[in-house]
Amino acid sequence: MHKNNNVLDEKIEYLRTMCKLKGMRVTPQRVEIYKHVANSCEHPDAETIYESVKEKMPNVSVDTVYRTLASLEDMDMIFRVDNQLPKARFDADKTPHHHFLCVKCNEVYDIFLEPGEKVELPKNAERFGEIKDINVQIRGICNKCLQEQTNKQN
Amino acid sequence: MHKNNNVLDEKIEYLRTMCKLKGMRVTPQRVEIYKHVANSCEHPDAETIYESVKEKMPNVSVDTVYRTLASLEDMDMIFRVDNQLPKARFDADKTPHHHFLCVKCNEVYDIFLEPGEKVELPKNAERFGEIKDINVQIRGICNKCLQEQTNKQN
DNA sequence: TACTTAAATAGTAATTATTCTTATTAAGGA
DNA sequence: TCCTTAATAAGAATAATTACTATTTAAGTA
Numbered sequence: 001m002h003k004n005n006n007v008l009d010e011k012i013e014y015l016r017t018m019c020k021l022k023g024m025r026v027t028p029q030r031v032e033i034y035k036h037v038a039n040s041c042e043h044p045d046a047e048t049i050y051e052s053v054k055e056k057m058p059n060v061s062v063d064t065v066y067r068t069l070a071s072l073e074d075m076d077m078i079f080r081v082d083n084q085l086p087k088a089r090f091d092a093d094k095t096p097h098h099h100f101l102c103v104k105c106n107e108v109y110d111i112f113l114e115p116g117e118k119v120e121l122p123k124n125a126e127r128f129g130e131i132k133d134i135n136v137q138i139r140g141i142c143n144k145c146l147q148e149q150t151n152k153q154n
Numbered sequence: 155m156h157k158n159n160n161v162l163d164e165k166i167e168y169l170r171t172m173c174k175l176k177g178m179r180v181t182p183q184r185v186e187i188y189k190h191v192a193n194s195c196e197h198p199d200a201e202t203i204y205e206s207v208k209e210k211m212p213n214v215s216v217d218t219v220y221r222t223l224a225s226l227e228d229m230d231m232i233f234r235v236d237n238q239l240p241k242a243r244f245d246a247d248k249t250p251h252h253h254f255l256c257v258k259c260n261e262v263y264d265i266f267l268e269p270g271e272k273v274e275l276p277k278n279a280e281r282f283g284e285i286k287d288i289n290v291q292i293r294g295i296c297n298k299c300l301q302e303q304t305n306k307q308n
Numbered sequence: 309t310a311c312t313t314a315a316a317t318a319g320t321a322a323t324t325a326t327t328c329t330t331a332t333t334a335a336g337g338a
Numbered sequence: 339t340c341c342t343t344a345a346t347a348a349g350a351a352t353a354a355t356t357a358c359t360a361t362t363t364a365a366g367t368a
Contacts, residue, residue, distance in 0.1 A: 025315060025364050046355080061318045066355060068316095082236040082291060086326080086354060100282040109282045120274050122290070128254040128263045129296035136276070136290050137236060142283035179335050179344060200325080215347045220326060222345095240325060240355075 011038045011092070018075050029053070029060055033068045037078050038092040043099075043108040045087040081108055082137050098135075102142035109142065165192045165246070172229050183207070183214055187222045191232050192246040197253075197262040199241040235262055236291050252289075256296035263296065 015034050019026045032053045037044065044052075050065045069090060072078040081089040081099055085106060093110065096119070100109040113119070119134055141149075169188050173180045186207045191198065198206075204219045223244060226232040235243040235253055239260060247264065250273070254263040267273070273288055295303075 023315095027316065027364070029317070059318065061320090062354095063319080063356075064317060080238045082238060082289075084234045084236065084242070088238070088354085098276055098279070100279060102283065103286060111276050111278050111282070114277050117277060119276075121292070122252055122265050122273075123268050123271060124265050125252070125254060125292050128265070128292075129256065129294050129298075129300055131292055131294040132257060133294075134290065134292050135236075136288065138275070138279050138282075138285055138288050140283050140285040140287075144283075146283055177344095181335070181345065183346075213347065215349090216325095217327075217348080218346060242325085 008035065008039055011035075015077065018077060022075060024071065029057065029064050030068050030071070032057055032060075033065055034072055034077065034092070037069075037072070037090050040092075041110070043081050043089040043091050045089045047087065049090070082135055083108070098138065100138045100140065100142065102145055103139055104141050104145040107142055107144075111136075111138065162189065162193055165189075169231065172231060176229060178225065183211065183218050184222050184225075186210055186214075187219060188226055188231065188246070191223075191226070191244050194246075195264070197235050197243040197245050199243045201241065203244070236289055237262070252292065254292045254294065254296065256299055257293055258295050258299040261296055261298075265290075265292065 012031055012035060015031065016026050018024075019030070024030075033049060036049050036052050042048075046062070046065055046069060049069070050060070050062055053060050053065065069078065069088075072092075073080065073090075076094075078090050078092045081091050083089055083101055083106070089108060096113065098111040098113075098119075100111055101107075102109075119136065121131070121134060125131060125134075166185060166189060169185065170180050173184070178184075187203060190203050190206050196202075200216070200219050200223060203223070204214070204216050207214050207219065223232065223242075226246075227234065227244075230248075232244050232246045235245050237243055237255055237260070243262060249266065251267065252265040252273075254265055255261075256263075273290065275285070275288060279285060279288075
């Protein structure tokens with residue numbers, strides 16, 4: 001599930017560039033936290049990121065994780081995945097894509113568009129203001145959970 | 155912004171029917187809480203609903219509001235509006251529609267589809283499991299906030 | 309390279325939304 | 339009207355996130 005190191009290095013270079021652009025310091029905490037989100041396909045929550053970062057940086061504080069995630073979000077480097085759960089989850093993938101949320105296990109799956117496919121805005125959407133982004137969430141029961149249901153019945 | 159009383163009465167009748175169907179009691183608290191959500195276009199949060207219900211029922215407890223909202227959600231009578239804010243917001247409108255969320259003032263606007271218009275599922279969506287519902291959130295800056303920005307500049 | 313300074317951090321306390329606990333009340337069937 | 343048990347009020351508890359403050363450190367400058 002991990003992206004190869006070249007891609008990751010590029011992403012960190014991007015973080016450095018963006019930080020400099022915004023007059024923000026490139027701290028090892030920021031690098032480590034961003035690295036974790038950028039390298040994960042699991043749409044991790046703050047706690048998961050904190051636990052993971054703590055392995056390399058035992059003194060990192062929860063506050064730093066939350067603060068950094070907020071900064072990265074401000075810089076448009078990561079995004080919050082809409083979910084109806086108490087824990088916010090994050091995504092560093094800027095390729096336009098949607099999400100399938102399993103209502104049973106809460107797993108989030110990326111839905112990438114086929115080549116040529118594009119998201120259609122409802123015609124009335126523009127009437128309300130200036131659109132920044134569109135977000136499609138599909139809720140349902142994922143294959144893994146459906147399988148488990150079937151297994152229990154037999 | 156309030157729906158007329160006939161529509162509201164119908165909705166409450168619907169609540170009675172659904173409660174009976176599910177073997178649940180029709181308590182005045184439930185009626186009042188549902189009435190507030192069904193009668194509002196503002197996608198209120200639990201606290202707002204609590205404050206409003208308290209005017210008629212001063213002894214109602216927060217817990218009852220949360221519990222009732224959860225029951226109504228279980229019955230598919232109300233829905234949670236995806237937002238990236240700490241407070242959950244609710245919607246009793248079952249007509250298929252989307253939402254425009256203002257990132258400045260956090261107002262939620264309903265986007266109804268034009269006749270004949272329909273939501274298009276991404277082709278890959280079905281690959282992940284059984285779809286229950288699709289939810290389109292459009293984030294941006296609403297006209298009111300855009301106007302205020304312009305006013306400040308002059 | 310060392311010095312300086314403000315931005316960022318660690319550690320911890322505080323806050324906010326929501327949920328749980330328990331004794332009490334009341335809906336609705338008999 | 340009575341009985342049963344689901345639902346409630348009140349307040350305590352929890353979970354996620356944010357705020358506070360003393361300390362550290364990134365990075366610009368001499």
